[in-house]
Amino acid sequence: MNIDTSQLFAIFGVESLLGLLGLVLIVTDLLVGKGRLTGPATAVRTLAFGGLVAIFAWSFVLEPGAEGALGTLDSFALFFKRFFLATAVATLGVAAPYEDRLSAGRAEFPTLLVFTTLGMCLLSSANDFVTLFVGLELVTVVLFLMAAYRPQLPRSIEAGIKFVVIGALSAAFMVYGIAFVYGTTGSFEFSQISAVINAQESLPAGLKFGLLMVLVGLGFKLGAVPFHIWIPDVYQGAPTPTTAFLSVGSKAVGVVLLMRLVYTVMGPAAAQWTTVLAGLAALTLLMGGLGAIPQTELKRFLGYSGISHAGFLLVALATHSEASAGAILFYVVTYLFANMAAFLVIVIVSRTDDDNHMDRINGLANRSPFLALVLTTSMLSLAGVPPFAGFFAKFMVLRAAVAEPALVWLVAFSLLMAVTSLYYYLCILKRIYMRDAVDTGFLEISGGARLLLLLCMLAVFAFGIYQQPLVQAAEAGASSLFR
Amino acid sequence: MPDQALNDYIPILLLAGFAVSFASLNLIVSWLLGKRGGTNPDKESAFECGMKPLTPERRRFSVKFYLVAMLFILFDIEIVFLYPWAVTYKSLGMFGFIEMVLFIAVLIIGWWYVVAKGALDWGPRRPAVSVQSAAPSEQAS
Numbered sequence: 001m002n003i004d005t006s007q008l009f010a011i012f013g014v015e016s017l018l019g020l021l022g023l024v025l026i027v028t029d030l031l032v033g034k035g036r037l038t039g040p041a042t043a044v045r046t047l048a049f050g051g052l053v054a055i056f057a058w059s060f061v062l063e064p065g066a067e068g069a070l071g072t073l074d075s076f077a078l079f080f081k082r083f084f085l086a087t088a089v090a091t092l093g094v095a096a097p098y099e100d101r102l103s104a105g106r107a108e109f110p111t112l113l114v115f116t117t118l119g120m121c122l123l124s125s126a127n128d129f130v131t132l133f134v135g136l137e138l139v140t141v142v143l144f145l146m147a148a149y150r151p152q153l154p155r156s157i158e159a160g161i162k163f164v165v166i167g168a169l170s171a172a173f174m175v176y177g178i179a180f181v182y183g184t185t186g187s188f189e190f191s192q193i194s195a196v197i198n199a200q201e202s203l204p205a206g207l208k209f210g211l212l213m214v215l216v217g218l219g220f221k222l223g224a225v226p227f228h229i230w231i232p233d234v235y236q237g238a239p240t241p242t243t244a245f246l247s248v249g250s251k252a253v254g255v256v257l258l259m260r261l262v263y264t265v266m267g268p269a270a271a272q273w274t275t276v277l278a279g280l281a282a283l284t285l286l287m288g289g290l291g292a293i294p295q296t297e298l299k300r301f302l303g304y305s306g307i308s309h310a311g312f313l314l315v316a317l318a319t320h321s322e323a324s325a326g327a328i329l330f331y332v333v334t335y336l337f338a339n340m341a342a343f344l345v346i347v348i349v350s351r352t353d354d355d356n357h358m359d360r361i362n363g364l365a366n367r368s369p370f371l372a373l374v375l376t377t378s379m380l381s382l383a384g385v386p387p388f389a390g391f392f393a394k395f396m397v398l399r400a401a402v403a404e405p406a407l408v409w410l411v412a413f414s415l416l417m418a419v420t421s422l423y424y425y426l427c428i429l430k431r432i433y434m435r436d437a438v439d440t441g442f443l444e445i446s447g448g449a450r451l452l453l454l455l456c457m458l459a460v461f462a463f464g465i466y467q468q469p470l471v472q473a474a475e476a477g478a479s480s481l482f483r
Numbered sequence: 484m485p486d487q488a489l490n491d492y493i494p495i496l497l498l499a500g501f502a503v504s505f506a507s508l509n510l511i512v513s514w515l516l517g518k519r520g521g522t523n524p525d526k527e528s529a530f531e532c533g534m535k536p537l538t539p540e541r542r543r544f545s546v547k548f549y550l551v552a553m554l555f556i557l558f559d560i561e562i563v564f565l566y567p568w569a570v571t572y573k574s575l576g577m578f579g580f581i582e583m584v585l586f587i588a589v590l591i592i593g594w595w596y597v598v599a600k601g602a603l604d605w606g607p608r609r610p611a612v613s614v615q616s617a618a619p620s621e622q623a624s
Contacts, residue, residue: 026596030595030599
């Protein structure tokens with residue numbers, strides 16, 4: 001096999017720089033910290049932040065078009081690379097006020113974050129099952145570490161162990177499926193597999209089985225029912241910045257790979273999958289809509305809310321049209337802003353990581369009107385209330401789905417579940433505005449956190465009122481899947 | 484063609500069938516031929532070459548063993564890559580050389596990290612990085 005180095009760099013430029021940044025962070029930790037276990041957190045965090053922002057800015061200079069044996073840099077991949085880099089930058093912002101609670105490993109946290117982001121960017125370019133699997137393992141193994149990051153808290157260890165077991169299980173499904181796909185098509189490459197699939201009228205049983213197993217493996221990442229069991233426990237136990245990263249990043253990884261699988265690998269043959277995906281979507285919506293109601297823990301609550309959002313993403317995947325692919329990209333971006341703001345508020349209001357009971361936000365409007373406003377915006381956006389971006393995201397998904405006559409029942413059902421979910425989001429608002437505060441302490445908001453919260457809130461507003469730029473970016477990103 | 488390719492998996496299927504039938508055959512035969520009856524403490528105890536167990540069978544290992552084992556695997560994998568590279572060194576040319584230098588450089592940074600953070604210090608003066616390292620008492624090291 002002949003490998004062209006310059007072409008590889010053209011495809012994996014972002015990844016190479018992220019890898020370099022990760023190594024520089026390790027070396028900085030060692031040189032500045034001189035081997036202390038606590039590490040020079042500020043230096044490493046600042047460097048990681050600067051590096052990620054620089055790479056994020058550089059990714060806007062990149063032109064899509066490079067394609068090779070191991071990956072592709074189409075506009076879809078580029079869109080998600082920017083998305084993952086933005087997620088990583090936001091997670092660093094969420095981690096900054098949290099860092100004091102870590103007794104060790106403060107310098108390693110940004111480093112691990114950079115390496116996971118590297119894996120995620122790799123996944124967004126995958127056009128080969130081998131790249132896909134390597135990238136997925138890079139992402140999940142680092143996320144295991146980040147979930148079990150506070151070994152003195154039993155809950156964090158529990159989250160780590162549960163995540164490892166589920167991660168291993170989903171990887172096993174995945175490899176098993178990939179083996180069958182390879183066995184029946186003789187290739188790992190998406191384009192060749194797609195050619196084999198669409199050359200015949202009915203798929204051979206082995207290939208069907210293999211693709212289904214891959215779907216199951218990705219379902220774990222996305223948090224689709226019945227593969228969602230890990231979500232509440234891991235979300236609750238993991239440190240809050242990890243949960244924030246997990247909720248957006250891991251879900252987006254599932255989305256990226258499912259979109260590649262459904263739109264590129266399956267292609268037109270994916271029409272056979274509409275029932276499977278629609279069924280998964282209905283189950284996921286039901287679980288997300290009803291499971292969140294009895295929750296009293298903020299992070300568990302957001303976990304269930306994330307499941308319900310996974311349901312909407314699956315509705316769009318089941319639709320299988322160019323409009324629905326664009327809707328998914330729009331959806332994940334609005335989810336990023338609303339979710340990051342919510343998690344940052346949780347970090348600020350929770351005194352310790354053990355205590356994220358919903359009581360913490362009681363009477364928030366009196367204690368800090370700014371935080372109350374941010375959390376209100378983000379909850380209303382997650383619920384899909386009109387002036388906010390979340391509404392338009394749901395609207396795009398459903399508008400695309402309603403064009404498909406076979407999916408009208410699903411649209412009706414998802415509308416029903418959206419109304420149900422409004423109930424529990426409003427319960428949060430009730431706590432903010434109508435209950436007396438349990439805590440009375442002063443809420444310290446650092447300048448950086450204030451900026452990030454303001455940015456997220458503005459984005460949620462702005463993309464709700466003036467959607468055009470983001471819609472265009474999303475449609476451009478999605479269009480490269482349908483060539 | 485695609486269905487033909489699945490034929491390659493037939494030996495695996497045969498092996499799986501053999502494994503299942505061998506295991507179940509042994510269980511059935513011992514159930515048929517074995518003497519059944521009550522239990523006694525000796526029968527319930529763990530098998531240790533026919534003797535009574537000398538020590539409790541659940542032993543705790545120092546976390547250092549796991550750490551060393553994990554690090555060993557890491558550098559073991561390096562050798563796994565180095566061998567085929569060394570064999571095909573001439574045909575890979577400059578590209579292979581640079582790739583391997585990059586690969587080893589990454590590993591050396593990892594090794595440096597391990598040594599500098601004290602993961603290989605077993606002596607009493609400076610505790611190794613372990614799960615306990617997050618406990619506040621060890622921060623001062």
